[in-house]
Amino acid sequence: MMKKIIITIDGWSSCGKSTLAKQLAKELGYIYIDSGAMYRAITLYFLRHHIDWTNNEEVQKALENISLEFNYNAKSGQSEIFLNGESVEYMIRDLVIAENVSEVATIKIVRDFAVAVQQKMGKKKGIVMDGRDIGTTVFPNAELKIFMTADISVRVERRFKEMFEKNPNITIEEVKNNLEMRDYIDSNREVSPLRKAEDAIVIDNTHISMEQQLKFALNLLEENK
Ligand code: DC
Numbered sequence: 001m002m003k004k005i006i007i008t009i010d011g012w013s014s015c016g017k018s019t020l021a022k023q024l025a026k027e028l029g030y031i032y033i034d035s036g037a038m039y040r041a042i043t044l045y046f047l048r049h050h051i052d053w054t055n056n057e058e059v060q061k062a063l064e065n066i067s068l069e070f071n072y073n074a075k076s077g078q079s080e081i082f083l084n085g086e087s088v089e090y091m092i093r094d095l096v097i098a099e100n101v102s103e104v105a106t107i108k109i110v111r112d113f114a115v116a117v118q119q120k121m122g123k124k125k126g127i128v129m130d131g132r133d134i135g136t137t138v139f140p141n142a143e144l145k146i147f148m149t150a151d152i153s154v155r156v157e158r159r160f161k162e163m164f165e166k167n168p169n170i171t172i173e174e175v176k177n178n179l180e181m182r183d184y185i186d187s188n189r190e191v192s193p194l195r196k197a198e199d200a201i202v203i204d205n206t207h208i209s210m211e212q213q214l215k216f217a218l219n220l221l222e223e224n225k
Pocket of ligand 1: 013014035036037039040101102105130131132133134182186
């Protein structure tokens with residue numbers, strides 16, 4: 001059997017990172033970890049408990065009460081994130097979370113907390129993790145690093161379709177504004193901004209199919225052996 005490795009997938013919001021990560025995990029029998037879900041679940045906790053996240057002490061106390069884990073749901077065939085024992089996988093996809101998560105993800109102690117959990121999950125290798133700083137900060141020594149990108153119009157369309165199914169009142173404008181705002185905050189924050197790791201390989205999936213992107217990534221793995 002091939003030696004288990006760590007695969008990191010970073011990139012802009014809604015450019016297909018999780019789709020590729022899930023495809024690879026399935027193909028290789030690896031565990032898929034959605035690091036963005038952790039920042040989203042922390043944001044949900046802060047909103048529910050009216051945490052003032054500009055106050056570091058308050059944030060520190062709140063983090064002490066947060067436990068995050070992923071569990072496989074056999075019914076949906078997907079792994080789901082649990083916040084203090086409750087599955088919040090669907091709730092964290094709401095626009096209100098998307099509107100606040102990038103700001104929460106700029107906070108250093110929040111990032112330190114999430115990165116520590118992520119690094120622990122990578123101890124045994126055999127994982128595919130997607131996010132913004134996985135190849136740069138979380139696993140700088142990962143064996144395969146991918147950086148994904150796609151045209152903004154394609155990304156808006158994809159995210160709109162996804163969100164419209166849950167909320168038919170949502171508009172294209174709202175989705176576009178949110179994506180642009182998150183890209184801006186994620187790539188301009190002080191701590192671990194979104195960057196392509198020097199040794200990451202770029203996949204632009206504006207014009208390629210899901211099958212093609214998987215094939216491309218599997219070829220990278222072959223070359224990597
Ligand atoms: O991948 P996503 O859209 O679910 O991520 C939600 C937000 O979380 C994203 O706008 C920035 C933040 N994030 C981060 O800062 N670092 C990560 N590794 C993953 C996500």
